[in-house]
Amino acid sequence: MAVHDRSSCPINLAIELFGDRWTLLILRDVIFTDRRHFRELLRESEENITSSILADRLDRLVAAGVLTREGVATHKQKTVYSLTExxxxxxxxxxxxxxxxxxxxxxxxxxAAAARELEYRRPESWSGLMSELRARHSVVAGQVAGEPRRRP
Known part of the structure; x- marks a missing residue:
C-alpha cells in the first residue's frame, strides 16, 4: 500500500488514482476523442482545465501506468500520450x-446518444445486488426498508 492510500480496498485504491473530476475528464478525452497531446487536452476540453492541473494529472496517470508519454521525433517539445492496457x-x-x-x-x-451507443448488458451479479439494494433502500408501507419491522 502506498503512503497516500487510505486503505487497501479496491474501490479506494481506484479512486485514489482516477477518482477526481479532472482525471476522469482527461481519460474521457484520451479514450473517446483521441486527444493525445498536451495542447489538445488543454485547449479542446469544454471544462477549461488549467495547464498546471492537466500536467499534474497526466504525470499521475503516467506514473500509475495508465498512460505512457513519448516525445515526438519531429518536434522536441511535443509529447504524445498513449493508453496502456x-x-x-x-x-x-x-x-x-x-x-x-x-x-x-x-x-x-x-x-447522451453517443454514451448510450456503448450500452451493455449488466452482469447477473450486478442485477442481483441492485435488486437487493432497491428492496433494502426503498420506502415500504410508510417505512424505510432496512429499519426493523414492527411485528403486529
Whole structure:
C-alpha cells in the first residue's frame, strides 16, 4: 500500500488514482476523442482545465501506468500520450459513468446518444445486488426498508 492510500480496498485504491473530476475528464478525452497531446487536452476540453492541473494529472496517470508519454521525433517539445492496457481497461468504467449520466442527468442529447451507443448488458451479479439494494433502500408501507419491522 502506498503512503497516500487510505486503505487497501479496491474501490479506494481506484479512486485514489482516477477518482477526481479532472482525471476522469482527461481519460474521457484520451479514450473517446483521441486527444493525445498536451495542447489538445488543454485547449479542446469544454471544462477549461488549467495547464498546471492537466500536467499534474497526466504525470499521475503516467506514473500509475495508465498512460505512457513519448516525445515526438519531429518536434522536441511535443509529447504524445498513449493508453496502456491498464488504461484501455478503463473503457467499461467510463462508458458506465457516461451511460448513467445520459440516463439520469440533463446531458446534451447528442452526447447522451453517443454514451448510450456503448450500452451493455449488466452482469447477473450486478442485477442481483441492485435488486437487493432497491428492496433494502426503498420506502415500504410508510417505512424505510432496512429499519426493523414492527411485528403486529
Amino acid at each position: 491498464k488504461g484501455v481497461d478503463l473503457v467499461p468504467v467510463l462508458a458506465t459513468i457516461g451511460q448513467w449520466g445520459a440516463d439520469h442527468c440533463a446531458a446534451d442529447p447528442a452526447k
